[in-house]
Amino acid sequence: MSKDRMVTLTVDGLEISVPQGTKLLKACLDNGIYIPNLCYIDDMEHPPASCRLCLVEIEGRPDPLPSCSQKVEDGMVVHTETDAVRLLQKTAFRLLVSTNHGKCRLCMANKHCAMQQIAKFLHMPLRTKKLRYIPKDMPEVIEDHPCIVYEPNKCVLCGRCVYVCSRQNYDFALDFARRGFNTTISFFGSQEEGVGDYCRNCRACVDICPVGALNFKDERDAFLQDLQAKISA
Amino acid sequence: MSSNPTPNEILSELTQAAEKQWQALQNPAVPVIYVGHATCGRAAGSQETIDGFKDALEEKGLEAEIITVGCLGHCYAEPLVTIHYPGFPPLMYQKVGAGEARVLVNSFIQGGEDPCFEYLLGALEPNDTFPTLMDYPRYLYEKRVIMDQCGLIDPHSLDHYLAVGGYQSLAKVLEKGDKWVVEEIKSAHLRGRGGAGFPAGIKWDIARQAEKTPKVVICNGDEGDPGAYMDRTLMESNPHQVLEGLAIAALAIGASRAVLYIRAEYPLAVSTIEQAIAAAKECNLLGDRILGTDFSLEVSVFQGSGAFVCGEETALIQSIQGNRGMPRYRPPYPAVEGLDGLPTVINNVKTLSTVPAIVRKGSHWFRNIGTEKTPGTAIFSVVGDVEYAGLVEVPMGVSLEHLIFEVCGGIKDGKPFKAVQIGGPSGGCLPESELSTPIDFDSLRQAGAMMGSGGMVVMNDETCMVEVARYFIDFTQHESCGKCTFCRVGTRHLLEILKGLTKGEGSDDDIAELQTLGEEIIKGSLCSLGKTAPNPVLTTLRFFKDEYLAHYREHRCPALMCRDLIAYYIDLETCARGCDACVACCPTEAIFTTSNRKKAIDQEKCVKCGECVYACPPEYDAVRKVSPPEMVPDQGIKPLDKEEEENNE
Numbered sequence: 095m096s097k098d099r100m101v102t103l104t105v106d107g108l109e110i111s112v113p114q115g116t117k118l119l120k121a122c123l124d125n126g127i128y129i130p131n132l133c134y135i136d137d138m139e140h141p142p143a144s145c146r147l148c149l150v151e152i153e154g155r156p157d158p159l160p161s162c163s164q165k166v167e168d169g170m171v172v173h174t175e176t177d178a179v180r181l182l183q184k185t186a187f188r189l190l191v192s193t194n195h196g197k198c199r200l201c202m203a204n205k206h207c208a209m210q211q212i213a214k215f216l217h218m219p220l221r222t223k224k225l226r227y228i229p230k231d232m233p234e235v236i237e238d239h240p241c242i243v244y245e246p247n248k249c250v251l252c253g254r255c256v257y258v259c260s261r262q263n264y265d266f267a268l269d270f271a272r273r274g275f276n277t278t279i280s281f282f283g284s285q286e287e288g289v290g291d292y293c294r295n296c297r298a299c300v301d302i303c304p305v306g307a308l309n310f311k312d313e314r315d316a317f318l319q320d321l322q323a324k325i326s327a
Numbered sequence: 328m329s330s331n332p333t334p335n336e337i338l339s340e341l342t343q344a345a346e347k348q349w350q351a352l353q354n355p356a357v358p359v360i361y362v363g364h365a366t367c368g369r370a371a372g373s374q375e376t377i378d379g380f381k382d383a384l385e386e387k388g389l390e391a392e393i394i395t396v397g398c399l400g401h402c403y404a405e406p407l408v409t410i411h412y413p414g415f416p417p418l419m420y421q422k423v424g425a426g427e428a429r430v431l432v433n434s435f436i437q438g439g440e441d442p443c444f445e446y447l448l449g450a451l452e453p454n455d456t457f458p459t460l461m462d463y464p465r466y467l468y469e470k471r472v473i474m475d476q477c478g479l480i481d482p483h484s485l486d487h488y489l490a491v492g493g494y495q496s497l498a499k500v501l502e503k504g505d506k507w508v509v510e511e512i513k514s515a516h517l518r519g520r521g522g523a524g525f526p527a528g529i530k531w532d533i534a535r536q537a538e539k540t541p542k543v544v545i546c547n548g549d550e551g552d553p554g555a556y557m558d559r560t561l562m563e564s565n566p567h568q569v570l571e572g573l574a575i576a577a578l579a580i581g582a583s584r585a586v587l588y589i590r591a592e593y594p595l596a597v598s599t600i601e602q603a604i605a606a607a608k609e610c611n612l613l614g615d616r617i618l619g620t621d622f623s624l625e626v627s628v629f630q631g632s633g634a635f636v637c638g639e640e641t642a643l644i645q646s647i648q649g650n651r652g653m654p655r656y657r658p659p660y661p662a663v664e665g666l667d668g669l670p671t672v673i674n675n676v677k678t679l680s681t682v683p684a685i686v687r688k689g690s691h692w693f694r695n696i697g698t699e700k701t702p703g704t705a706i707f708s709v710v711g712d713v714e715y716a717g718l719v720e721v722p723m724g725v726s727l728e729h730l731i732f733e734v735c736g737g738i739k740d741g742k743p744f745k746a747v748q749i750g751g752p753s754g755g756c757l758p759e760s761e762l763s764t765p766i767d768f769d770s771l772r773q774a775g776a777m778m779g780s781g782g783m784v785v786m787n788d789e790t791c792m793v794e795v796a797r798y799f800i801d802f803t804q805h806e807s808c809g810k811c812t813f814c815r816v817g818t819r820h821l822l823e824i825l826k827g828l829t830k831g832e833g834s835d836d837d838i839a840e841l842q843t844l845g846e847e848i849i850k851g852s853l854c855s856l857g858k859t860a861p862n863p864v865l866t867t868l869r870f871f872k873d874e875y876l877a878h879y880r881e882h883r884c885p886a887l888m889c890r891d892l893i894a895y896y897i898d899l900e901t902c903a904r905g906c907d908a909c910v911a912c913c914p915t916e917a918i919f920t921t922s923n924r925k926k927a928i929d930q931e932k933c934v935k936c937g938e939c940v941y942a943c944p945p946e947y948d949a950v951r952k953v954s955p956p957e958m959v960p961d962q963g964i965k966p967l968d969k970e971e972e973e974n975n976e
C-alpha cells in the first residue's frame with residue numbers, strides 16, 4: 095500500500111484529495127476546513143477520541159462520529175456543520191466549560207487558548223448559564239513536580255501531555271490518575287533524582303497543552319508578577 | 328485404523344473410569360451428603376453445616392461421604408444440602424445449619440427412619456413418596472442449558488464433569504475442525520451474553536480469518552455489576568464447562584493463548600478455575616498437544632483489580648497489558664487488533680459455557696430454545712423485593728411478568744409491584760405496563776432497558792424512582808473512566824440535578840436538562856458505559872414523571888423514601904399509653920412522653936432513621952410516615968412535665 099495513493103472525498107460540498115490513510119480530521123484541517131478539536135495529535139495511530147468535539151456526519155453512517163478516528167475513504171461524503179453535529183459539539187463544549195476556572199485574564203494561555211478559539215467558532219460563551227459550575231474537588235494549583243505546576247480546573251483532560259510524555263525518553267513521568275469526574279493528570283516519580291532537570295529540557299507537555307494548564311513554575315511566577323505590575327500601573 | 332489413538336479414544340479412556348465412580352455415587356452403599364459450598368452457600372454458613380455433619384457423624388460412629396458442590400441458584404434457601412440415602416431418592420433440604428445437620432444425622436442418616444420433612448425442599452428424582460423439585464414453579468418454568476450441572480457436581484472433580492459428558496464436545500471439535508465449529512455456532516445464532524448480544528459465530532469467524540498470528544481468546548469474567556453474580560457462580564460451580572468452551576473457541580479461531588480475566592474480589596472463582604486448569608492439563612485436556620492432536624493451548628488466569636469499566640473489552644485488554652483500564656475507540660475491534668495487537672476473541676463466561684452444549688446437541692436443538700432472533704436461555708440474578716431471590720435460567724422470550732411472578736414467586740409480603748430495573752447499573756426501569764415485554768436483547772432495548780449482564784432488581788411501591796435514578800447514576804459516574812467529556816462531566820451534572828430533586832430542589836429546566844443531556848450523553852460518549860449510563864434516568868422520567876414533579880413542585884416524595892421530604896409522627900389514637908418500646912431505639916432521643924402519657928416525636932431532633940417504625944409493636948402500629956413534612960398534624964401535644972414524670976415513677 096503506497097502512502098502516496100490519493101483519496102478523494104467531499105466535505106461540505108468541497109472536493110478534497112488527501113493521501114490514503116489520512117485521518118479525516120487532518121484531511122479537513124489541512125484543507126482549510128476547521129473542526130473543533132482538543133485531543134488529537136497528528137501522528138497518533140489510535141487517537142484517544144476523548145474530547146468528542148471533532149464530530150462530523152458521514153453519509154451512510156447513522157450518528158455523528160469523531161473525525162479524528164476515521165480514515166478517509168474514496169467517495170466519502172462528509173458534513174461538518176449539521177444540526178446534529180453542532181448540538182453535540184456545543185454540549186461537549188458546555189460540559190468542559192462547566193468545570194473550567196473561567197479566569198482567562200489571569201492565564202498564561204490567554205488569547206491563544208484552544209478553548210477560546212472553539213468558543214469563538216461555536217459562538218459560545220466561556221461561562222455556561224445553563225449548567226452550574228462544578229469545579230473539581232482539588233486544589234487550584236498543584237505543585238508537586240520540581241519545576242512544573244498543574245492547574246486541574248483549567249485542564250480539559252485531552253491527554254496530549256500524557257501522550258507526548260510517553261513518547262519522550264522519560265517513560266511516563268505523567269499519567270492520568272483517579273476516576274470519573276475527578277480524573278486528573280498526575281506526575282509519577284516526580285520526586286526521583288533528575289526529573290526536574292530532565293523536564294526542564296524536555297518541556298514537551300508544557301508546550302503541547304492547549305489550555306495552559308501545565309506551566310513551568312518560574313515562568314508562571316514571572317507572568318503573574320508582570321500582570322500584577324500592569325494591573326497596579 | 329491408524330496406530331495413533333483419536334481424541335475420542337483418548338477421552339473415552341478417561342471417561343470410563345470417571346463414569347464407574349459416578350455410577351457408584353448414584354447407587355451409594357453409604358449415605359452421600361452433598362453440601363452447596365459456593366460463595367452464596369459459604370456466606371450462609373455452609374462451612375458450619377459441613378462441620379456439623381462431620382461432628383454428628385463422628386459422635387454416632389456413622390459412615391457417610393460428604394461432597395461439596397456449587398450453587399444451584401436457589402440462593403434464598405442456602406445452605407442447601409442433598410442427602411442420598413441408600414434406597415431413597417436423593418432428597419434436598421434447605422437452610423441447613425449446623426443444628427439441622429445434627430438433626431438430619433440423628434433422625435435420617437442413622438437408620439433412615441425419619442427423612443425430616445420439615446427441612447425438605449424436594450426430591451431430585453421422580454418417586455412415589457416425596458414431592459420433587461420439578462413440582463415447584465421455579466423448576467417447572469426454568470430451562471437449564473448453562474446451569475444444568477451447577478450444584479449437582481463437585482466443581483473440584485474433573486471426574487464428575489467427565490462423567491456427565493464433559494470434554495466430549497472438545498474431542499468432537501478436534502475431529503471435525505475449526506471451520507465446522509464456527510459454522511455450527513453461527514447457525515446456532517449464539518449471541519454474546521456479556522451485554523451487547525453480538526453473534527459469537529461471526530466474531531469467531533472474523534478472528535479466524537484475521538491474518539496476524541498468534542491469536543488469543545479471553546474469557547471475560549470481570550462481572551462488575553453490583554448484584555450480578557451468575558458468572559461467578561458458573562466459574563465456581565462448573566469451571567470445566569467454562570474451560571471447555573474456551574478451548575473450543577481457541578480451536579475455532581486458531582488461538583494458542585487463552586486468558587481468563589477474573590476480578591480479584593472473586594477468590595473462590597479464581598482458585599476453582601486454577602485448580603480446574605491444573606487438573607485438565609494433567610489429563611491432557613488443556614496445554615500441549617491436547618488429546619494427542621497438534622492443537623496446544625496455554626491457559627492462564629489474570630486477576631482484574633475490580634474497576635467496573637475494565638469489563639469493557641478494550642479496557643480489559645489495556646488492563647491485562649498493565650495499563651490504566653480505559654476503553655479505546657473501536658474499530659479496530661479486538662477480533663482484528665486486540666491483546667498486544669493480536670486478533671483476540673473476547674467472550675463472556677456464559678457465552679463460553681453455552682458452547683459445549685451446542686456442540687454436543689447441535690445448533691438445531693439450540694435454536695429450538697428461546698426466540699428466533701435470540702435462541703437459548705438467559706440467566707438472571709434476581710434481587711430486591713421478590714419472594715425467591717437467586718439465579719434463574721429461563722428460555723429467551725418469556726415475559727418479565729412470568730419471570731417475576733411465576734418463576735420468582737412475585738413480590739415479597741404481598742406488596743404491590745412498582746418497577747423492575749434490568750441490565751445492571753445502566754439498565755432501564757420498567758413499570759407494570761411494560762411487564763409483558765419478552766426477555767431478549769432487542770425487545771428489552773426497545774423498551775428502554777437492556778439485557779446487560781442479567782442483573783435484575785425488583786422494586787415494590789415503597790421505592791422512589793428519583794432516588795433509584797440517583798443511585799445508579801451515582802454508581803456509573805463514579806465508575807466512569809474519566810476519558811471522554813460526555814460521560815465524565817455529563818453524568819456528574821445528571822447526578823447533581825438528581826441529588827437536588829431528592830431534596831426537593833429543582834425546576835422545570837432541570838427536568839428538561841435531564842432529558843436532553845441524557846440523550847446527548849448516549850450519543851456522544853465513547854464507550855458503552857457512557858452510552859447506557861443515562862438509561863435509568865431516561866426510563867424513570869418516561870414512566871414515572873409525576874414522581875419527579877412531586878419532588879420539586881410539592882416537596883413531596885410519593886414513595887416516602889427521600890429523607891429530606893418526609894417526617895415521622897406518632898398517632899396518638901393508636902399509641903398505647905405507658906408503652907415505650909420506641910423510646911430506646913431512637914438514636915437522637917427525639918421521642919418524648921406526652922402529658923397524657925403517650926409518645927411523640929420532637930421534629931427538631933428526629934433524623935428520620937425510621938427505627939421507631941420497627942420498634943413500635945405491630946398491634947399498635949402507631950408511627951406514621953408522611954411527605955411533605957408539613958403533613959405532620961398539630962396534635963396539640965404537650966410534654967409531660969418533669970414533676971409529673973417524677974411523681975409517676
Ligand SMILES: Cc1cc2nc3c(=O)[nH]c(=O)nc-3n(C[C@H](O)[C@H](O)[C@H](O)COP(=O)(O)O)c2cc1C
Nearest residue numbers: 519520521547550551638639640674675678855856
Ligand atoms: C462498562 C462495561 C462493562 C462491561 N462489563 C462486562 C463484564 O463484566 N462481563 C462481560 O462479559 N462483558 C462486559 N461488558 C461487555 C464487553 O465489552 C464485551 O462486549 C463482552 O465481554 C463480549 O462477550 P460476549 O460477546 O460473549 O458477550 C462490559 C461492557 C461495558 C461497556
Ligand code: SF4
Nearest residue numbers: 259293296297298299
Ligand atoms: S516535561 Fe517532558 S518528561 Fe517532563 S512531564 Fe512533561 S513531557 Fe514528560
Ligand code: SF4
Nearest residue numbers: 249250252253255303
Ligand atoms: S494538562 Fe493540558 S495537555 Fe494535559 S490533559 Fe490537561 S489540558 Fe490536556
Ligand code: SF4
Nearest residue numbers: 808810811814854857
Ligand atoms: S464513556 Fe465513560 S467509561 Fe467510556 S470512555 Fe468515555 S469516560 Fe470512559
Ligand code: SF4
Nearest residue numbers: 913933934936937939
Ligand atoms: S425516625 Fe429515628 S430519629 Fe426519628 S423519632 Fe424515629 S427513631 Fe427517632
Ligand code: FES
Nearest residue numbers: 143145146148162
Ligand atoms: S479530536 Fe477527535 S475526539 Fe478529540
